[in-house]
Ligand SMILES: [Zn+2]
C-alpha cells in the first residue's frame with residue numbers, strides 16, 4: 001500500500017509555559033480548534049483521532065471525543081512519551097491511506113507538575129518505568145540514583161565523551177544553536193533568553209556532564225495536526241505538504257536505550273563500531289536520498305541527541321558529530337539546519353509535535369525569519385530509528 | 396574515609412554512611428535476587444536449558460525462551476563501563492533533575508559496571524578519589540543503605556574497599 005497522506009491543518013495552544021493556568025483539556029481544545037481553522041475544516045468531518053500523551057498529564061482520546069462532541073470511527077492511543085511522535089503521524093498516514101478514516105487529528109496536550117499539574121493530585125503518582133527490574137528505557141535506574149530521563153541522558157553523553165573525546169564546548173554549540181533559532185520564533189519559551197558559549201561554560205554541570213541549557217524543561221502546552229489524503233487535501237485551501245516516507249522505531253537488546261544511537265553500548269547493550277546505512281527505508285519510500293534533506297528535525301529533550309541522530313542517520317561519521325556541530329552549527333546558514341523552531345530545548349517540550357508543525361510551516365514557506373531557503377524535503381529522525389520525510393513536492 | 400576490609404572474593408562488602416537511596420520494589424518473582432543481596436551475594440539467573448546468564452531479571456531466557464533457571468552467585472568484581480557525578484545543587488540554585496531522596500544523597504557517582512561474568516549491571520559507585528569515573532577502573536560490589544532499610548547493591552573503588560581480595 002502506498003502512503004497517500006497530507007498535513008492540512010496545524011495548531012498549538014496559544015502559548016507554552018508554566019503559568020498558562022489551563023487544564024490539559026483546555027489547552028488541547030485551543031490546539032485542536034486552531035488546526036481545524038488552519039485547515040478550514042468542520043469538526044464533524046474529523047473521523048479519526050490519535051493521542052500519544054494521554055492522562056494524567058494529557059487527555060485520553062475518549063475524554064476528548066466526549067468533550068469535543070466528535071464521532072470518530074478510528075482511534076489510536078499510545079503511551080505517554082515523546083518517543084511516539086513519528087509513530088503517531090505514521091499511523092495517521094496509514095489510516096487515511098487505507099481508508100479506515102478520512103481526516104485524522106493527531107492531538108496531544110501536556111501539563112507539567114510545576115505548571116497546571118500542581119492542581120492535579122493524580123500527577124503525584126511516582127510509578128516510574130525506571131523501577132522496572134532491569135531499569136527503564138533511558139538507562140533509568142531509580143534505585144541506583146539515575147532515576148528517569150535526565151541521568152540516563154547524562155550516562156549516554158558521558159559514554160560518547162569518554163569514547164570520542166567530545167568537549168563541553170562541543171556540547172555548548174547544540175544549546176547555543178537552539179537558542180538562536182528560538183530568538184526568531186515568537187512562540188518559543190526561551191525566545192528572549194539568549195545563550196552564548198561563555199554563558200554555557202560558566203553554568204555548572206548538574207547531571208553528569210549535562211548543564212541546565214542541555215536539559216529541556218517540561219511545560220504546559222498542546223498541539224494538533226490534521227492528516228488526510230491528497231485528494232481531500234486538494235479540496236482545502238491549504239499549501240501542499242505531503243508525508244512522503246515513514247520508518248519505524250527499531251528495538252533490540254543491542255539497541256535498548258532511549259537516548260543513544262546503536263553502538264555506544266548503553267544500557268545493557270554491547271558496544272560496537274557503528275556505520276550508518278547508505279540509505280534507509282524512509283528515503284526509499286520517499287524517493288529521496290540523504291543529500292536531498294534541506295533541514296533535519298529531531299527529538300531533543302537533551303542536547304546530545306543532536307550528535308546521536310546525526311551519526312545514526314549518517315549525516316556525520318561515528319564520533320564526528322560533536323566537532324561538526326561546533327564548527328558548522330545548526331543554523332539557517334549551516335549545511336544542515338536542525339530544529340529551526342528551537343527544538344524542545346528552547347521552543348519547549350511539545351513531544352516533537354512542535355517540530356512537525358514547524359516542518360509544515362517551513363514547507364508552506366511561512367516560517368518567517370527562520371525560513372529555510374527553498375525548503376522542499378525535510379526529515380524528522382531519531383536515534384532509535386524512527387523517521388518521517390515531509391515534502392511539498394508531488395509524488 | 397577508607398575502610399579497606401578483607402573479605403571472601405564473592406562477598407558484597409557493607410558500607411554505612413554513604414547516603415540512603417530509594418529502596419527496590421521487591422516482588423515474589425525477583426525476591427531471590429534481593430534476598431541474595433541481603434545475604435551478601437550478587438546472584439543472577441542462569442538458563443537451565445541453554446546456559447545463558449541474564450540481566451535484566453526476567454521470567455524467561457531471552458535466547459531460548461525457557462522458563463527454567465537457577466539463581467547463580469556471580470563474582471562481584473568488574474570494570475566501570477560509564478560513570479557520572481551527580482553533584483550537589485550549586486549555591487542558590489534549585490536542584491533540578493533529581494527527585495527525593497537522591498537530591499539529599501548528592502554528590503554521588505552512578506553508572507554501570509561490566510562484571511567479570513560478562514553481564515553489565517547498573518549501580519552507584521562509591522569512590523573518594525574520582526578515579527572510578529574513568530571507564531575501565533576496577534570496582535567490586537558493596538551493600539548500600541536505603542530509606543526503608545532494604546539493602547541495595549552498589550560498587551566501590553579500591554580507595555574505599557579492597558577490590559581484588561584474595562579468594
Ligand atoms: Zn536459554
Ligand SMILES: [Zn+2]
Nearest residue numbers: 522524552554
Ligand atoms: Zn576512588
